[in-house]
Amino acid sequence: MHGEESLLQDIGLSIIFATVLSHIARVLKQPLILGYIIGGAMLGKEMGFELVTNEASIELISEIGLILLLFIIGLEINLAELAKMGKAMFTLGILQFTLSVAFVYSVFPFFGLSIGSEKFDLLYIAVALSLSSTLIVVKLLQDKVEINTLSGKLTVGVLVFQDIWAILFMGVQPNLNNPEILKILTSVGIIVLLIAFSFSVSRYVLAKLYKACASSPELILLTSIMWCFLVCGIAGEAGLSKEMGALVAGMSIAAFPYGADVISKLIGIRDFFVTLFFVALGLKVPLPSLEVIGLSSAIIALMLFVRMITIAPVIIKLNKGVRNGFLTALNLAQISEFSLVILALGAGFEHITPKLQAVILTSTIIASVLSTYIIMFNHNIAATLERLLAKVGITDQTEETGKVDPSGQGGHGGHGGHGDGMVRDIIVLGYFRIARAFVEYLEDLSPSLIKRIIIADYNPAFKEELTNKGFQWAYADLAHPDSLSHIGLHDASMVICTISDSFLKGTNNNRLLSTLSKLAPNAKIILTSDEPGEAKKLVADGAQKVIIPGVITGEFLYEYISRGMRNNEREA
Structure with a gap:
């Protein structure tokens, strides 16, 4: 015992x-x-x-x-x-x-x-x-x-x-x-x-x-x-x-x-x-x-x-x-x-x-x-x-990308376009959740817009998937301004980042805005934030628009519930 x-x-x-x-x-x-x-x-x-x-x-x-x-x-x-x-x-x-x-x-x-x-x-x-x-x-x-x-x-x-x-x-x-x-x-x-x-x-x-x-x-x-x-x-x-x-x-x-x-x-x-x-x-x-x-x-x-x-x-x-x-x-x-x-x-x-x-x-x-x-x-x-x-000459640029040709004609590094002469002037930075949903939406509703878009991401695994869909893929590490200078930002009419600070690594939307303002002086810059207060600050600093996923979801739920209640009232 x-x-x-x-x-x-x-x-x-x-x-x-x-x-x-x-x-x-x-x-x-x-x-x-x-x-x-x-x-x-x-x-x-x-x-x-x-x-x-x-x-x-x-x-x-x-x-x-x-x-x-x-x-x-x-x-x-x-x-x-x-x-x-x-x-x-x-x-x-x-x-x-x-x-x-x-x-x-x-x-x-x-x-x-x-x-x-x-x-x-x-x-x-x-x-x-x-x-x-x-x-x-x-x-x-x-x-x-x-x-x-x-x-x-x-x-x-x-x-x-x-x-x-x-x-x-x-x-x-x-x-x-x-x-x-x-x-x-x-x-x-x-x-x-x-x-x-x-x-x-x-x-x-x-x-x-x-x-x-x-x-x-x-x-x-x-x-x-x-x-x-x-x-x-x-x-x-x-x-x-x-x-x-x-x-x-x-x-x-x-x-x-x-x-x-x-x-x-x-x-x-x-x-x-x-x-x-x-x-x-x-x-x-x-x-x-x-x-x-x-x-x-x-x-x-x-x-x-x-x-x-x-x-x-x-x-x-x-x-x-x-x-x-x-x-x-x-x-x-x-x-x-x-x-x-x-x-x-x-x-x-x-x-x-x-x-x-x-x-x-x-x-x-x-x-x-x-x-x-x-x-x-x-x-x-x-x-x-x-x-x-990189000091000894080994970089991702040498393996995957060089400069992007915004015309979509191919360009150095193998970024092929469609050869239709259409300028790719819309650049999406990062291929994460919202960007993936955006890509699917475009495939269904606006295939012609695809020919104007470059999607820049540091993950080369997405290259084949995106090029097969008609997009142009480019290598870019959002934390490093040097890599952003190769993707045609100077000629862009719109630059979109759909990743909030919670998921960005090595940078944030505020620093990204500062970099983009220099590299894409003529572009409308659209960013993403989890907090309304931070979104206001980004707009004040020069962002054209700031996506707030929580607010968009809240608005959708309100509209959906309100519409359902109105339908029920009419049925009654």
Whole structure:
């Protein structure tokens, strides 16, 4: 009975400390994971108050959270969607991990840093530094509304491929002590069989089960959890890790329409157990010595350098843009929670030294904090790096655009028009929500006006879509006046920016108005603002018109409701 009371007390303390510290992390705008780990450290005997007496039980319970976490990650890896990402995404996903592992494995010994004596320490360092944090990146990009930008999509695509690489590594982990080619091939074969079995059962058995219980959300949830632990058990019996089984189980039902519903229902349960997982990691954090901090700093510096040299050049070479290359690399500048999972498994297999686990854990904590600020200011940092690269002649202009020919005849850089001699004198800056709606409206109601419009955006992914519709696309980074000077602003009769300050990166409508007034002295300038007060200021400073989306929506709703009420009165 005493043991049960001790366990309940330890769980209670873990949740209390994790909650309090995560609230502090939230106020300081840090990742919540940081609060969980520090909460665990404060409870542990290494650098805390030694309040938790039953670490083994906490760790055992936290393993359930780890399994659920990997199951949900698997649910989010839709292989059908992955296949739609295209050749460029596959190239980036394959090269990022392989080049990163090869570089770290080859270069790290020359640093002269001694972390441990185990023969697999270097391999684990290389793998750990090649994976980025899905939890941190997706959360921060969603907060910044950048998840659907080209750099956001490239970032998420790399994360998906990293998850797959992690799955493959976890598959061969148990056989690293006896790295015979036959055993490794056997492990790979077992992985393939497990995936084939899971997807077959999912398609022919689970599909019928889901259909039978479609009217009962609770039964769908229980069926999904049952499937998760069933595949985990099979993986364990086959000599693979249970965590890998959870990933495969999730992937095998990701294509079902119930996948999103299962995720939404599992998240609460997962978060509870995952909290205990990170608390358990925190319990092991040693008192940071100068040596550990020095090693962690060197590892973080190496990780940042590796991200830049394995991501940005590949994206630039794939003609996705210099800015997008730097943004994607910066977005991925942290160490993954998956790395901690792999290290925890490696420690269980006695592949690595406790010192290595402590150093990577410390590096992960520091990198998590650093990454928050890197993503917060990613556009500013990318712009600085882009300017440095421009000094050696590498710019987006050389890849995608040069000067725009306002006549629509083609011009330098491949901006082809229709060859009809019509001047393109209306320039739309940025291809975001309102601009997309405007394009669709023009296609339906005024095709002739399309021949007068240039749409300028920094994302080259839109070039083919817009040119196919008859628009002229031009490269422009709204934060940099130099790039705006190449798009024919001097001859424009109207310049429109449909992006408010909430979504503009590296500039705002006020600065944009100042730039446009100089570059397009004869044009009517139309801007966008979320606030009526700011809109009045922009008009006073020279804007011809300012769009206020909230006001337009309010006017529409008023008219719609009033019209409905008048119709009802007439009917009465």
